[in-house]
Amino acid sequence: MVVVVGAGFAGVEAAWALASRGVPVRLFEMRPNVPTPAHTTDYFAELVCSNSLKSNADTSPAGQLKNEMRALGSVVLDIAAQHRVPGGEALCVDREAFGQAITHALSSHPLITIERAEFTPDACTAFLNSGQKVILATGPLTSPDLAAWLAQITGRANLYFYDAVSPTVDAASLNRDVVFAQSRYDKGEGDDYLNCPFDKEEYFAFVEALVSAERVPIRAFEAGGKRDATQDELEGPFLEKIKYFSGCTPIEAIAEKGPRSLAFGNFKPMGLTDPRSGRRPYAALQLRPENKEKTLYSLVACQNRLKWGEQKRVFQMVPGMEKAEFVRYGVIHRNTYVEAPKVLDPILQMTDVPNLFITGQLTGVEGYVESAAMGILTGLHVARLLNGQSIEQPPRSTAYGSLMAHLADDTPREFAPMNINWGLFPEIELKDKSLRREQKLHAAKAGLQDWLERLGS
Numbered sequence: 027m028v029v030v031v032g033a034g035f036a037g038v039e040a041a042w043a044l045a046s047r048g049v050p051v052r053l054f055e056m057r058p059n060v061p062t063p064a065h066t067t068d069y070f071a072e073l074v075c076s077n078s079l080k081s082n083a084d085t086s087p088a089g090q091l092k093n094e095m096r097a098l099g100s101v102v103l104d105i106a107a108q109h110r111v112p113g114g115e116a117l118c119v120d121r122e123a124f125g126q127a128i129t130h131a132l133s134s135h136p137l138i139t140i141e142r143a144e145f146t147p148d149a150c151t152a153f154l155n156s157g158q159k160v161i162l163a164t165g166p167l168t169s170p171d172l173a174a175w176l177a178q179i180t181g182r183a184n185l186y187f188y189d190a191v192s193p194t195v196d197a198a199s200l201n202r203d204v205v206f207a208q209s210r211y212d213k214g215e216g217d218d219y220l221n222c223p224f225d226k227e228e229y230f231a232f233v234e235a236l237v238s239a240e241r242v243p244i245r246a247f248e249a250g251g252k253r254d255a256t257q258d259e260l261e262g263p264f265l266e267k268i269k270y271f272s273g274c275t276p277i278e279a280i281a282e283k284g285p286r287s288l289a290f291g292n293f294k295p296m297g298l299t300d301p302r303s304g305r306r307p308y309a310a311l312q313l314r315p316e317n318k319e320k321t322l323y324s325l326v327a328c329q330n331r332l333k334w335g336e337q338k339r340v341f342q343m344v345p346g347m348e349k350a351e352f353v354r355y356g357v358i359h360r361n362t363y364v365e366a367p368k369v370l371d372p373i374l375q376m377t378d379v380p381n382l383f384i385t386g387q388l389t390g391v392e393g394y395v396e397s398a399a400m401g402i403l404t405g406l407h408v409a410r411l412l413n414g415q416s417i418e419q420p421p422r423s424t425a426y427g428s429l430m431a432h433l434a435d436d437t438p439r440e441f442a443p444m445n446i447n448w449g450l451f452p453e454i455e456l457k458d459k460s461l462r463r464e465q466k467l468h469a470a471k472a473g474l475q476d477w478l479e480r481l482g483s
């Protein structure tokens with residue numbers, strides 16, 4: 027028997043993957059007895075916000091990930107297909123019918139026992155001490171006691187309570203005629219950082235656009251305030267919490283302090299020389315590699331809570347980023363996740379706590395689909411361990427291999443949750459963007475075939 031905790035996207039998939047392979051499961055879900063600040067029903071795999079499971083198109087990263095999930099027997103995608111509503115290329119579902127059907131499917135599986143109760147650290151310790159395997163799939167809103175325990179066993183620095191991440195761009199979309207590689211004062215690895223140099227006029231135009239851009243409203247639970255509090259009332263406590271948990275202030279709040287504050291802070295140009303002019307720029311936005319392959323770069327110190335369309339508009343005003351493709355936008359919100367490269371092994375087991383597995387968004391992926399995908403993978407690995415079969419890792423070329431590469435990449439960086447995107451797939455040296463993507467998909471499909479053969483499915 028395996029204990030799965032949390033019947034969200036990852037938990038239902040992990041439980042289903044185990045039960046489909048003959049392993050009995052005890053699935054704990056605390057709702058409706060104990061609520062989370064965002065869920066409103068007692069359904070499993072509740073869609074807390076949008077009803078979209080992203081693109082279904084075969085030619086997109088999310089579509090490829092879905093193909094791989096279907097090949098492994100995804101219950102979420104199976105039920106989503108039965109309750110699909112029009113949404114263009116996106117797989118959108120009737121949330122009520124989807125929630126009911128998935129809850130029914132799990133509850134009626136003969137090998138799955140449902141326990142509607144909050145899973146506590148004591149319960150976890152007891153199961154582990156008795157030699158059981160436990161899979162934690164408690165998601166971004168993990169209950170406070172369990173989160174505090176996780177912080178304790180991972181070391182406080184390796185558990186996040188808030189996401190405060192800067193946008194990330196695809197390296198291939200940067201204008202290399204403008205952007206230059208140089209580490210400040212030429213210290214460090216030399217070309218680790220890329221720099222986007224502003225002249226005075228460009229800088230002030232950017233700041234003006236930044237401070238006037240539309241922001242995502244703060245939710246009361248994120249600031250610890252009453253539900254009916256106004257945005258102004260929430261602002262102060264929210265900024266304090268962000269500063270306390272993430273050590274940062276959103277870039278738009280810094281820019282509001284004075285038009286030159288970024289030029290003296292986040293965008294200071296000291297130690298940089300623009301090779302086009304041979305001089306120090308007025309200000310510079312730095313970009314830092316997000317992965318070993320340097321296919322993705324994050325914007326240094328650009329944590330923000332602008333709406334996504336606004337981020338694109340404003341950050342494309344940065345010299346060299348006119349055509350930047352954003353693979354992830356900046357967000358600042360409540361989110362619990364571990365520093366996967368430091369605390370998880372290649373099968374998502376905690377390196378220091380044998381038999382304790384972490385899956386779903388808690389690992390550092392983001393989104394309904396990515397979390398569900400991780401749940402299937404963990405269920406598959408654990409089932410194979412218990413059934414005496416070999417562990418077969420997804421090839422690097424697959425969408426699964428790409429997500430796993432993100433979770434294992436120990437490049438010094440701000441580890442932050444990631445959606446599946448083109449930049450995570452292994453680089454293909456081709457100038458033409460559509461050819462490059464075609465080749466990436468081709469490699470992913472070949473990798474999937476190879477993986478399925480090794481799995482014997």
Ligand SMILES: Cc1cc2nc3c(=O)[nH]c(=O)nc-3n(C[C@H](O)[C@H](O)[C@H](O)COP(=O)(O)OP(=O)(O)OC[C@H]3O[C@@H](n4cnc5c(N)ncnc54)[C@H](O)[C@@H]3O)c2cc1C
Nearest residue numbers: 032034035036056075076145164165169386387393394397
């Ligand atoms: C406000 C908000 C809006 C979002 N909007 C979107 C969106 O539009 N699109 C998108 O793709 N993603 C969105 N996300 C992210 C998405 O919700 C997650 O990626 C996904 O749900 C994560 O799946 P999971 O299984 O890891 O966690 P969840 O789906 O959150 O499931 C975790 C489950 O664990 C349960 N649980 C927690 N602690 C305990 C405990 N101690 N004992 C027992 N049960 C417990 C919870 O009740 C929950 O059911 C949003 C997240 C939030 C918070």
